[in-house]
Amino acid sequence: MADFQPGRVEDALRALGVGRGGMREANRRWQAMARARRAPGALARYRSALGAPESTVVRQVGDLRSEAYRWPLPLWPDLRFEVLTAPGGGVWLEQLVRAPGRPAPPLRTVDDLHPWSCTTDEVARAFAPARPMEGSAPTRWRLAFEAPTVSGGRRHVVAEFTWGLLQRLVP
Incomplete structure (x- = not known):
């Protein structure tokens, strides 16, 4: 998520009381566990973490x-x-x-799409039909759809998600 929203990630680290070093160490441990010769299955890794x-x-x-x-x-x-x-x-x-x-945020126009505010499923339902697209990494997805604008028009939108959470609209 830091690739898309570095400022939000910094704020999140502060809110969690973790520094960049702590984040890197947690990622290092996760990667070591995931790539170990006798790595547990993905579900066991999530249970462990x-x-x-x-x-x-x-x-x-x-x-x-x-x-x-x-x-x-x-x-x-x-x-x-x-x-x-x-x-x-x-x-x-x-x-x-x-x-x-928990209620989903109201998603009526493209202006309602803010980073970290909504999930892939919520955007796909709000702006159906949405076309899923491959993302730039295994944990990233994109959706293409048409969305109303506040001015009353429509706009073609491609939204990028990491782990199912909206990160940005592609320019």
Whole structure:
């Protein structure tokens, strides 16, 4: 997220009481665990880093029966980190989603799209039909859609997301 929103990341580090060195060390440990010869599976890594999930539910996505694991995050109390697993336990999606019972921000025009305010699913629903596009890294996605403007027109928009959280609109 620091690639897109360095100022917000600095603010988040201060709010969490962590310096840049602490962030680099946490990333180093995560990368070492993920790339170790005998690395645990992705779900086990998340359990190790985040503890027991707050909730686990079965979700049907098309023909795929999936389990959704959700963890609260101190930085975003209205969001949850969600991991979806396929039968057999393989992780196929990791993203931030709105916490149950928390309202999504009102998204009516392109001017309502602010960094770190909404999730991929919320934008896709608000501005349907949205076309998913490949992002620049495995944890990044883009959506292309048409959105109304405050002046009453319409604008073609490409929004970039990291871990399912809006980062920016592509110029």
